[in-house]
Amino acid sequence: MTVSLTLDSVTAHYGSTQVLKDLSLAVEAGELVSLLGSSGCGKTTTLRLVAGFLEPTSGSIRLGERDLTRLPAHQRNIGLVFQNYALFPHLSVRDNVAFGLKQRGLSATERLKKADAMLERVGLASFAERMPSALSGGQKQRVALARALVIEPPLLMFDEPLSNLDAKLRIDMRVEIRRLQRANGTTSLYVTHDQEEAFSISDRVAIMNAGRIMQLDRPEVLYQRPANSFVARFVGFENLIPMQVSARDGANVTARTEAGAALALSQDAFGAIPDRFVLAARPDGLAVTRAGEGTPAGIPVTLGIRTYLGRAYQYQCSTPGGDYLGNGPLSEPLEPGSAAVLAPVPEQCCILPPEG
Amino acid sequence: MRTSLHPALTITASLIFAILVAPLFIILGASVSDTSYLTFPPQGITLRWFTNIFEISAFRTTAITSLQIALLGTALALLIGIPAAYALNRFRIRLPSWLANVFVLPILVPEIVLGFSLLKSVTISLGLPVFIVLLLGHALLVLPYAVRVVGASLASFDFSIEEAAISLGCPPLKTFFTVVLPNISAGVIAAFILAFITSMNDVSVSLFLTGPGISTLPIQILAHMEQFFDPTIASVSVLLMILTVGVMAIVEATLGLTFLTK
Structure with missing residues (x-):
């Protein structure tokens, strides 16, 4: 039983503050979608709306054919995994897992059988009699996962489930979560502020900011081809250079930075270039070469601090229009203070619409 | 290894403890005094003030x-x-x-x-x-x-x-x-x-x-004290004290006293 989750133009307020703005989102059946963003971006609000702990001001939430919008939280049948585990401290591990089954009116023997089978699946069969306080963080989260999965919900939701675990355990647990989610084919919504976590675990990721989804796509696309400056900055495009086209000659375009430096760009390499755009590049995407005879045209810069990255040198480059980060080859270390040019590497750069 | 306490601290603490406990001992003494008025130290020993409580129906x-x-x-x-x-x-x-x-x-x-x-x-x-x-x-x-x-x-x-x-x-x-x-x-x-x-x-x-x-x-x-001023008051107080100590003992045995002060 796999179903899709659909949020249609959902708006939400805390008091008079609007925290979600006309948010639409479709999670396909069996898919794991992450909501990624910094705190206050609305990702947790979205999850709480779907869970039924908050009510939207307008818009609708559907799970398959079922309209959840005004349904009380306890009737929604959604498995939830919390950041702080939220295990029942007064119940044993087994009773924690069986809690949801009890609410569904299963007999004691059935509850026992299902709970133990689920504990087996998360590798905690021998811990059934323990109290939650006697478990480690990782074990607690496994119990929480078992408790959410055992009710066989059509939708699983995770609210920063790995934030309280140490780095090594976090990686193990996300593999575990993905394995169980895949095996059951449960549609899932995953909230996190950790980019690596979101990218590694998800089919698709929604990057959120100020109550909106800035881009929703596969991690590969988000990482390589951000759609706007916000997403570009989020995934590590440290150089965002606003530019304006000054001349066009077939596929060849001349564009200038705000400080007036000219770049020759080919639409064959960069794709279509509008009249105003932002050139986005990671340090990898801006090649630093010594200024002098025979160097390609580029943005003239003065080099600042040089750092050794192992595969390249990275330079702080200052121009009258702003500072950039570029990489240069190990074969030719350049001294701070010397003049150089920055040239965009087409396959490492993105042409984005202007901001604002 | 035990850390030794500063003598001044030991003296102060003992003094405070004595001040807190002393009235209870005075009441205990007064409750068994073989006199018709409240007094300390007790003159003779008797339990009649305890039986007296049960003879006065108002106490019950x-x-x-x-x-x-x-x-x-x-x-x-x-x-x-x-x-x-x-x-x-x-x-x-x-x-x-x-x-x-x-x-x-x-x-x-x-x-x-x-x-x-x-x-x-x-x-x-x-x-x-x-x-x-x-x-x-x-x-x-x-x-x-x-x-x-x-x-x-x-x-x-x-x-x-x-x-x-x-x-x-x-x-x-x-x-x-x-x-x-x-x-x-x-x-x-x-x-x-x-x-x-x-x-x-x-x-x-x-x-x-x-x-x-x-x-x-x-x-x-x-009311009784205003009318009689006899050791019955002290013996009732002792009974109340025993009741309180009893409750506290149960709390200590089941939950630990510290949880009351948490």
Whole structure:
């Protein structure tokens, strides 16, 4: 039983503050979608709306054919995994897992059988009699996962489930979560502020900011081809250079930075270039070469601090229009203070619409 | 390895301890004195003042009233106090900050004023039976303990546990009884004990609310002392002391005394 989750133009307020703005989102059946963003971006609000702990001001939430919008939280049948585990401290591990089954009116023997089978699946069969306080963080989260999965919900939701675990355990647990989610084919919504976590675990990721989804796509696309400056900055495009086209000659375009430096760009390499755009590049995407005879045209810069990255040198480059980060080859270390040019590497750069 | 205490600290602590315990020993001594008036040190030893308690029917009836009032009043205070404490903690962000202080007012207002205002507004104007008025007065008096102590327990309660239960299909009210209450039971018991003892010991509020035929034990002790000034008072006090020590011993054995001070 796999179903899709659909949020249609959902708006939400805390008091008079609007925290979600006309948010639409479709999670396909069996898919794991992450909501990624910094705190206050609305990702947790979205999850709480779907869970039924908050009510939207307008818009609708559907799970398959079922309209959840005004349904009380306890009737929604959604498995939830919390950041702080939220295990029942007064119940044993087994009773924690069986809690949801009890609410569904299963007999004691059935509850026992299902709970133990689920504990087996998360590798905690021998811990059934323990109290939650006697478990480690990782074990607690496994119990929480078992408790959410055992009710066989059509939708699983995770609210920063790995934030309280140490780095090594976090990686193990996300593999575990993905394995169980895949095996059951449960549609899932995953909230996190950790980019690596979101990218590694998800089919698709929604990057959120100020109550909106800035881009929703596969991690590969988000990482390589951000759609706007916000997403570009989020995934590590440290150089965002606003530019304006000054001349066009077939596929060849001349564009200038705000400080007036000219770049020759080919639409064959960069794709279509509008009249105003932002050139986005990671340090990898801006090649630093010594200024002098025979160097390609580029943005003239003065080099600042040089750092050794192992595969390249990275330079702080200052121009009258702003500072950039570029990489240069190990074969030719350049001294701070010397003049150089920055040239965009087409396959490492993105042409984005202007901001604002 | 033991760290040795500074002599000044040992002396001060011993002195404070002595000052705290001394009156209890004086009462104990006075209660067995073979004289017809309260005195210390005791002159001779007798248990007749203890038997005297049971010969005066007023002590028995007022003790029963006191127990009834303390039990019912505390129960009533918890019935109001637990939901109030829950709401104050659960919706802390949305509620005005002064609201929590409203529930402490009965402690802040001088008890004598509380008693007097209850006499004027409830006993006289509504004409309710004395027992009911006494019960309401005591419930109000101990309500702050219920709200504060249960509230302290709820302050460390993680409300996402409640959300977990709801997400697993448990309706909100049932969630309160199956998930919230079992996890704050220590606070509820502590609140019960504190409120019960406060109610049992109260004089000022009861003074105004007792009426013809109905009185509480502390008021009876007061009345008896005014009339007779004999060691019966001391022996009643000893019995009350034993009761308190008994309750504390049970608490210590089951939960540990430290949880009352948490």
